[in-house]
Amino acid sequence: xxxxxxxxxxxxxxxxxGPSGSGKTTLLLMVAALLRPDSGTIRYDGRDLxxxxxxxxxEYQLRELGFVYQRFRLMPTATALENASRKLLLGGVRxxxxxxxxxxxxxRVGLGERLDHAASEMSGGERQRVAIARMLACGPRLILADxxxxxxxxxxxxxxxxxxxxxxxxxxxxxVLVTHDLAVLxxxxxxxxxxxxxxxxxxxxxPEQQTGRAGEPVRGLHSGRE
Numbered sequence: 001x002x003x004x005x006x007x008x009x010x011x012x013x014x015x016x017x018g019p020s021g022s023g024k025t026t027l028l029l030m031v032a033a034l035l036r037p038d039s040g041t042i043r044y045d046g047r048d049l050x051x052x053x054x055x056x057x058x059e060y061q062l063r064e065l066g067f068v069y070q071r072f073r074l075m076p077t078a079t080a081l082e083n084a085s086r087k088l089l090l091g092g093v094r095x096x097x098x099x100x101x102x103x104x105x106x107x108r109v110g111l112g113e114r115l116d117h118a119a120s121e122m123s124g125g126e127r128q129r130v131a132i133a134r135m136l137a138c139g140p141r142l143i144l145a146d147x148x149x150x151x152x153x154x155x156x157x158x159x160x161x162x163x164x165x166x167x168x169x170x171x172x173x174x175x176v177l178v179t180h181d182l183a184v185l186x187x188x189x190x191x192x193x194x195x196x197x198x199x200x201x202x203x204x205x206x207p208e209q210q211t212g213r214a215g216e217p218v219r220g221l222h223s224g225r226e
Contacts, residue, residue, distance in 0.1 A: 004040075004199055006192070010141070013165045013175035015188035022194045024178035025070075028144045031176065032067055033057045044142065062091055066140030066173075068148045072131045076120040080111055083119055084134040091138065098137075105133035109163065110156075124151035132160060136167060143167070143175040149184060161187045 004027070008014050018024055029035040030042055033049050042049045044060065052060060074083045084102035089095060106115060109129040119127055128151045135143065145164060149157030161177065161184045168175045177188065185191040192199040 004197060006199060008174040008176055010172040010174055011169050012189040013168045013177060013187075015177045015179060015185050015191040016194050016199070017179055017182060017185060017191065018194035020180075023197050024194055025146055027194070028067070028146055028176065028178060031142075032065060032144055033060060062087070063138070064141050066135035066138060066143040068128075068132055068135055068143075068145040070147050070150060072119075072127045074119040074127055074130060074134075077118055079116050079118055080106055080122070080126075080130045080133075081115045083130050084137055087134055087138050102133060102137045105137045106130070108136075109133050109160065125153065125156060128152060129156075129160070132163075139171060141171075141173050143173055145175065145177045145179075147179055147181075148177065149179060149181045154183060157181060158184055158187065165189075 006014070016024055016027070026035065030037050031049075033042075033052070036050065044064070049057070049060075075086070078086075081099055081102055084106050085093075085095070085098040088098035088101060093101075103112075103115060106112060106129075109132055111126060111129055111133065114122065114126060119130060122130070128148065132145075132148060143164060148160055148164070152160060164175050164177065165187055167173055177184075178194075179185075194200075
């Protein structure tokens with residue numbers, strides 16, 4: 001990244017678009033503490049991720065962060081319900097509670113009739129929605145979505161992006177969405193193009209989106225050279 005600076009606040013969704021190879025996924029991986037930047041800082045709640053211990057990184061990834069991957073990362077022989085509750089179980093939630101919570105999110109993404117179907121029996125779009133339900137079930141404060149509409153038809157893709165925006169507002173989460181799908185950019189609070197490691201053409205928040213935000217603490221991220 002070349003001089004990139006981005007700040008995302010609690011309750012808003014920011015979309016980043018650009019061609020393949022422009023650095024969109026790399027940016028998300030750095031924010032997820034899966035890659036370290038060569039220079040600059042990435043801050044969460046005002047703290048530099050580089051200062052986190054291994055244990056703190058694990059806690060951040062498990063309890064604070066929700067990541068929607070392009071390749072779903074589901075267990076193929078496990079059911080939709082088992083996959084969607086897996087991260088909750090890893091976090092120490094009892095199975096009955098984890099599955100009840102995961103079921104609510106599977107129903108919300110339109111998979112209420114597919115709870116007992118194995119991931120291997122599902123279409124790419126259905127598996128994407130299972131992955132989204134798994135992420136949302138944990139109540140993350142920072143949501144990173146890497147091409148979440150890539151395996152969905154246009155109507156379902158817009159529905160999922162609207163849901164992410166709703167979750168941002170309801171749960172005061174910060175959402176960073178990277179996409180090739182220009183048709184969903186209007187659903188974000190702000191959008192940027194990422195080209196050659198630089199963010200360009202930022203859209204400004206509407207007056208409604210700015211209302212009530214003055215003085216609100218940043219729960220998202222800041223990334224850039226210092």
